[in-house]
Amino acid sequence: MNKLKLNDYRLSVYDLTASAQPAVSDVTSIAFVYAANGTVNVDGTDVVEDDGYFVEGPFKLSGAGKAWLYEFAPITQPVLEGEGISLVISRCLPQTYSGDRIFRADRVESNPGAQTPLHGHRGPGIRRLLKGRLHAYIGEGSERIDAGHAWFETGKDWVIGKNIHDSASAFVRVMILPAELSGGISSFVPASEEDANKPRSVTYRLFGERPC
Structure with a gap:
């Protein structure tokens, strides 16, 4: 595990809408995909409703459900944008940790x-x-x-x-x-x-x- 200053990072959560055509989310660090409604497929793995999947880099999402993406990323990195992804909130982390x-x-x-x-x-x-x-x-x-x-x-x-x-x-x-x-x-x-x-x-x- 690496020592890090948390005030150099942010936490964000997004809505993800899956479709038959796989969409790539350009995550660069650790993230968690939660299947909020229906089943989604993350990099070839089916994630059923009310379950989740960890990713540590760009991933492909497909299926017919809706998911929430929780992302940990440097504050220098812009929040994710693109088809099928919509930011809900993003917050910088406290420097005290x-x-x-x-x-x-x-x-x-x-x-x-x-x-x-x-x-x-x-x-x-x-x-x-x-x-x-x-x-x-x-x-x-x-x-x-x-x-x-x-x-x-x-x-x-x-x-x-x-x-x-x-x-x-x-x-x-x-x-x-x-x-x-x-x-x-x-x-x-x-x-x-x-x-x-x-x-x-x-x-x-x-x-x-x-x-x-």
């Missing part, structure tokens, strides 16, 4: 009414809501998050997330974390001892990790 890091992709689901304790994380990341509705308190702000909405968390901001839908809510998340958390070790940082003892009321599904 440096050293050996991993790129982790996972899925977080909560039941109606569930609320997390006040917490942060060991690194920054982008989340995108797959289904349901959340009320998120992030730092000094709060907002309603509907399906399809993406948001960025620095890891340092204190956060509370509450499921305000009448069914399960789930989001797909990519974070840049210390390498010592490899293997799915939790990045959760409670704001206090009281928060540490509260139930998190969520379930996790780890798609995988790659060194940055």
Whole structure:
């Protein structure tokens, strides 16, 4: 693993629309393709709905589904453009993080009414809501998050997330974390001892990790 200054990098998420004619996405670093609707084919591998695939360079996408692309790239590199790809959000990473890091992709689901304790994380990341509705308190702000909405968390901001839908809510998340958390070790940082003892009321599904 290489030591890196994260403020030289960005995280971005895009919509990808697959078609019968393969389209090339010019990714230059680590990225994660999540099949949000239907099955997509990534470099000859079928990725079924609600599953994902890691890439580490340009790849071909085809099929009849829709996917989300989470990209880790230098800030000097322009965001991706082209047929079948559309940027959702892109954020520069905080300069306070440096050293050996991993790129982790996972899925977080909560039941109606569930609320997390006040917490942060060991690194920054982008989340995108797959289904349901959340009320998120992030730092000094709060907002309603509907399906399809993406948001960025620095890891340092204190956060509370509450499921305000009448069914399960789930989001797909990519974070840049210390390498010592490899293997799915939790990045959760409670704001206090009281928060540490509260139930998190969520379930996790780890798609995988790659060194940055």
